[in-house]
Amino acid sequence: MNASDQKRLLREMIFYRRFEERSFEAYMERKIGGFLHLYSGQEAVATGVLEVARCGHDYVITGYRDHVHAIKAGAPAREVMAELYGKETGSSRGRGGSMHIFDPTVNFMGGYALVGQPFPLAAGLALACKHKGTDQIAICFLGDGANNQGTFHETLNMAALWKLPVLFVCENNLYAIGTRIERSSAVTDQYKRVCAYNIPSSQHDGQDIDVVMAAAGDAIAHVRAGRGPYFIEFMTYRQRGHSMSDSNAYRSKDEERQWLERDPLKIYAERLKKAKVVTDKDIAAMEKSVLNEIENDIVRFAEESPEPRVEDLNKYCLDDQPDPRWIGPLAQGEQHG
Amino acid sequence: MAEIAYWEAIRRAHDEELAHDRMVIAMGEDIGVAGGTYKATSGLYQKYGAERIIDTPISENSYTGIGIGASMAGMRPIIEIMSINFALLALDTLINAAAKIRYMSGGRVSCPIVMRTPGGTAHQLAAQHSARLARMFMSTPGLRVVTPRGPLDAYGMLKSAVRCNDPVIIIEHESMYNMRGEVPDTETFRPLEGAEIVRVGTDVTLIGYNYSVHLCLAAAAKLAAMGISAEVLDLRALRPIDRDTIRRSVEKTHKAVIAEEDEATVGVGSEIISVIMEECFFALDAQPVRVHAADVPVPYNHELEKAAIPNADDVLAAALKVLGRV
Structure with missing residues (x-):
């Protein structure tokens, strides 16, 4: 990877961190409601995997911690922030919120709140790719907690059986909401659980974006070559609680401190500095431009955007312009037995 | 055809x-x-x-x-x-x-x-x-x-x-x-919305869907033999419900029976009666009657199963009740 791409990636990761922090502030100001799940600490996973995928071409789907996945997949950050604000200009027109970002124009097929639900949806997207004969793949990002749902086992079985072009990315951040992995998974190495379905799998450091890109590149090549699904596990850590209402009482300060030392932004910045790709001054300039972009473009857009109209409450429930040939009305008098 | x-x-x-x-x-x-x-x-x-x-x-x-x-x-x-x-x-x-x-x-x-x-x-x-x-x-x-x-x-x-x-x-x-x-031998589409009047009548509206339409039709035939003209309405779609067709029929007959094979609680019949109340309460001459399954898991034993599930005679009895004939 050349220096300018490396710089771009570092800036992207800084951007994602600041985007999440800024949404936290807006949440505290009650401009964002509902649940808010932040991605801080896990940036190298989504950024690295999607850097080596073909965004806009491949399908991407995930759980409720979805802001960064959506933006990296190609959804405009302005629209993602506007969605958190519940505005009409949001990715989901203010109907979905933080947990349900959608942007089908870049094949980002949504964030879902039901843990494990995206497994079959991803396999279905992959089934469509295979049926159409394109070289698209589906990429499903989920946490380790999702692997204890039935959909994990059911979907892995069918994905392997039908050789579907789907990459399962397990972001193992060690906690299923507030329950540590040893207390919720009989086998803690998630990649080992997949061997029952004859799906190749591997486990990697999720804090080092170079490791992520290399491992994901191999996995994506496997899937895109038509060799069936692949399951890739990245060890990572969320720096904040599960959501805003989380006191983090279930993990030790010591553990948090250890993982903060392995902050993905820090690891990458140090490496680029050592390689003389960036200087401290460059990073400071990046921080400044990121904050400026977030404040003066993204947050401003969200704040100035209109709310959805209450008159449109029932819009989008069903097809708003259905074809009368399929829907009706029914001509009376066509009696039959 | x-x-x-x-x-x-x-x-x-x-x-x-x-x-x-x-x-x-x-x-x-x-x-x-x-x-x-x-x-x-x-x-x-x-x-x-x-x-x-x-x-x-x-x-x-x-x-x-x-x-x-x-x-x-x-x-x-x-x-x-x-x-x-x-x-x-x-x-x-x-x-x-x-x-x-x-x-x-x-x-x-x-x-x-x-x-x-x-x-x-x-x-x-x-x-x-x-x-x-x-x-x-x-x-x-x-x-x-x-x-x-x-x-x-x-x-x-x-x-x-x-x-x-x-x-x-x-x-x-x-x-x-x-x-x-x-x-028909030629390609035909049937709309996903709209209730259908399957049998035209004037004295009572028998409302069914799925299999229960056949119970209503059998009951209507028996009613006809007694000189009673029953209208049979097939809901066809349970979502969305065709409120207009229900209202028009009840405004004509002033009496309604709803037959469902399911249990009654929070059911199709409850919903249809609500529609009738909201759409044409003042057109009613008698309170609507629901025909429905017994409020138990469906039993295996043949006689118990028969007792749990409504049949055409149950619809007939309900029609006679709303008509004040019992």
Whole structure:
């Protein structure tokens, strides 16, 4: 990877961190409601995997911690922030919120709140790719907690059986909401659980974006070559609680401190500095431009955007312009037995 | 115009839609090599191949979810669930995903799936194969729910459901698959909305859906022999409900009986009575009566099962009650 791409990636990761922090502030100001799940600490996973995928071409789907996945997949950050604000200009027109970002124009097929639900949806997207004969793949990002749902086992079985072009990315951040992995998974190495379905799998450091890109590149090549699904596990850590209402009482300060030392932004910045790709001054300039972009473009857009109209409450429930040939009305008098 | 069986009507709709659009696929347990539990997909595996007539493992929630995911990327899956009881396992993907994705994406992603399933009692299949559950789907915004009572609707509504951009639940019935009826030889679509007046009458409106329409028709014949003119209304669609046709019929007859094979609580009959109250309360001459199943899991024993499920005589008795003849 050349220096300018490396710089771009570092800036992207800084951007994602600041985007999440800024949404936290807006949440505290009650401009964002509902649940808010932040991605801080896990940036190298989504950024690295999607850097080596073909965004806009491949399908991407995930759980409720979805802001960064959506933006990296190609959804405009302005629209993602506007969605958190519940505005009409949001990715989901203010109907979905933080947990349900959608942007089908870049094949980002949504964030879902039901843990494990995206497994079959991803396999279905992959089934469509295979049926159409394109070289698209589906990429499903989920946490380790999702692997204890039935959909994990059911979907892995069918994905392997039908050789579907789907990459399962397990972001193992060690906690299923507030329950540590040893207390919720009989086998803690998630990649080992997949061997029952004859799906190749591997486990990697999720804090080092170079490791992520290399491992994901191999996995994506496997899937895109038509060799069936692949399951890739990245060890990572969320720096904040599960959501805003989380006191983090279930993990030790010591553990948090250890993982903060392995902050993905820090690891990458140090490496680029050592390689003389960036200087401290460059990073400071990046921080400044990121904050400026977030404040003066993204947050401003969200704040100035209109709310959805209450008159449109029932819009989008069903097809708003259905074809009368399929829907009706029914001509009376066509009696039959 | 040929007379064909209900299962043949479903099979023909599959065949025509599979031929019309390569994005149409069918998926479900035993639908391919085995030809389908009720023969509704027989012969299609041989004609369209394993890639389009997909035999699934017994994993209702996830194979339904796979169909939903495929529909989000432009496919038109017809998903068969062998019994509506098993559809309970797929409620997460049907209700939390298919019914909500369009709305929560602000109309940007739709899920044009069809889920077909038989929902009714047959003969001594006992509690875990005899649920009806139409009421659960009809209460879910974001779905369309239809209940074809005969071969023409079974054929024409499935075709419309495949073309429609919304998720459509089609509730069939184990006891209707061999029922015969006329279906035009030319391609025909039947609308997914609109109740149908199946028998015109003036004295009482008998309202049914799915199999219970046949109970209403049998009761209407008996009433006719007694000099009473019953109108029979087939709801056809449980979501959305055709309020206008119900209102017009009740305004004419001033009396209503609602027949459902399901239990009464928070059911189809409760909903229809609410519609009548809201639309035409002052047109009523008597309080509406519900005919429904006993409030128990369906028993295995033949006599107990018969006692638990309504029949035509129960509809007749209810009609006589609203008419003040008992």
